[in-house]
Amino acid sequence: xxxxxxxxxxxxxxxxxxxxxxxxxxxxxxxxxxxxxxxxxxxxxxxxxxxxxxxxxxxxxxxxxxxxxxxxxxxxxxxxxxxxxxxxxxxxxxxxxxxxxxxxxxxxxxxxxxxxxxxxxxxxxxxxxxxxxxxxxxxxxxxxxxxxxxxxxxxxxxxxxxxxxxxxxxxxx
Numbered sequence: 001x002x003x004x005x006x007x008x009x010x011x012x013x014x015x016x017x018x019x020x021x022x023x024x025x026x027x028x029x030x031x032x033x034x035x036x037x038x039x040x041x042x043x044x045x046x047x048x049x050x051x052x053x054x055x056x057x058x059x060x061x062x063x064x065x066x067x068x069x070x071x072x073x074x075x076x077x078x079x080x081x082x083x084x085x086x087x088x089x090x091x092x093x094x095x096x097x098x099x100x101x102x103x104x105x106x107x108x109x110x111x112x113x114x115x116x117x118x119x120x121x122x123x124x125x126x127x128x129x130x131x132x133x134x135x136x137x138x139x140x141x142x143x144x145x146x147x148x149x150x151x152x153x154x155x156x157x158x159x160x161x162x163x164x165x166x167x168x169x170x171x172x173x
Contacts, residue, residue, distance in 0.1 A: 003032035003039075007046040015050035015082065020049060022082035026089025034110060036094045036160065043090035044083065051079035095163070100124065106171040112163045119157065119166055126153055126170060147173075 006026050014021035026043050033039035058075030098111040113119045120127070130148040137143075141158040155168035 003029055003042045006032060006047060007042060008049050011046040011050035011086075012053065015047070015054055015079075018078050018082070019085065021050075022084075022086035023089050025050075026086040026140060027093055029086070030058065030093035033090075033094070034099055034121040035165070036091060036112065036163075039090045039094045040087055045088045047083045047086040053082055072163050106169050108165075109168040109170070111166055112160075114167055119155075119164065122166075123153075123155065123168060126168070 007025060008063045010028055011021070011025040014024050017024075025047055029039045029043040029046065033042055040161070055075050059072050062071045062075065063069075071076065095112055098109060100107065100109045109123075111122060113122065126148075128148075130146040130153065132146075134145045135142060136145070139155050143154065143156050146153045151170050151172050153168060155166055158165050158167075
């Protein structure tokens, strides 16, 4: 939920754009949180705050006598749809993204996978020229270490729901 200080102002600034605002909010939450559950929760909170403000403004100040309460109804409807879009986009982007970043002298890669075959496929470019894996098991995660020709790779596999979260650290030898 560390992304809320950025995504709440972002959602307040973009929420008035009916479909694009929630999509921007969902993408921002997914990129800033990097994990599925926090990104979805952050998307729900930030889009709910923006929806509350815009529905309040619509109910308090937006009234056209010719149409009755049509604009207020549309504001509520678009806000509910926007919360759903924002949450869905945050989930889909968090689920399918591969995050790569440098930290000191190592490359870090994080992603979600359905099974071991998908993990091996995604890490395939890094596994060429590597030796046999060394496995370490604990209650909640599996740690796999491999020594390669010019680097050492260690990745942790943890189960989150029905998916596996993989955090790989590649260090130069």
